[in-house]
Amino acid sequence: MQNSEIIGILGAIPQEVNGIINLLKGTIEKKIGNRTYYEGYLGNQKVVVVYSRIGKVAAAVTVSTLLLEYKVSKIIFIGVAGGIHSDIKIGDVVVASNLVQYDMDASPLRPKYEIPLLGKTYFNTDQDWSHEIVSKINSLLQPETLSQHISKDELSKFEITAPKVHFGTIASGDQFFSTQNQKDTLHNSLPEVLCVEMEGAAIAQVCYEFNTPFIVIRTISDNANQEASFSFQSFVEEISLTYGKEIIKMIIE
Ligand code: ADE
DSSP states (O other), X not given: OOXXXXXXXXXXSHHHHHHHHTTOEEEEEXXXXXXXXXXXXXXXXXXXXXXXXXXXXXXHHHHHHHHHHSOOSEEEEEEEEEEOSTTOOTTOEEEEEEEEETTOOOTTTSOTTOBTTTTBSEEEOOHHHHHHHHHHHXXXXXXXXXXXXXXXXXXXXXXXXXXXXXXXXXXXXXXXXXXXXXXXXXXXXXXXXXXXXXXXXXXXXXXXXXXXXXXXXXXXXXXXXXXXHHHHHHHHHHTHHHHHHHHHHHXXX
């Protein structure tokens, strides 16, 4: 029996979704507004996969297209992020409980971080779905399971030994974090934030406004400091494709 509901799956860059696109059966490709959308099946589940490009505007227009053109009823965003909280290590996975746009500031008209005219600062993900995903990712991250998918050499290159899954707040904004100062400033102003990226909270706002359930899953590629650009680039080239593909296979199948 095929499932008639369609799930939209987004990453920001090709390396975050190419592994998933390669798994699709019966793929139909369509270009809309400078993006390529890949419609197909993962098992019995119809999905549309796309990379949004980087940043909040790119993410917002892409998720809106999934909702309006493809009528998807659920959204999964999968990708990488920079670790902010001291508990977070490269190779860990953060499943968002909620998301905030750390670069929104209409003060003194509205409190810092609040989205004007919406009166909201934090956008919740689908909590039941997210909890389900946390326990599935926990099994994937067991060292004996993970090493079936990623070689021990690759894992040790990034010092990934006992990766963990976390559930908490993700912050998004239009900046790549590559200095300790950026990291400290965010940590001091929003201490609950676990990691930083550039799309999730925009996806969250659009899904909230369209009343559509969504989840955001981020693997930590770097520590959002002076080594971030080096770590980010090697992580997305060597590891994130595998994490993305294995996580999505587990969620959908
Ligand atoms: N995504 C992955 N690493 C990041 C960083 N350091 N800053 C912003 N977004 C990221």
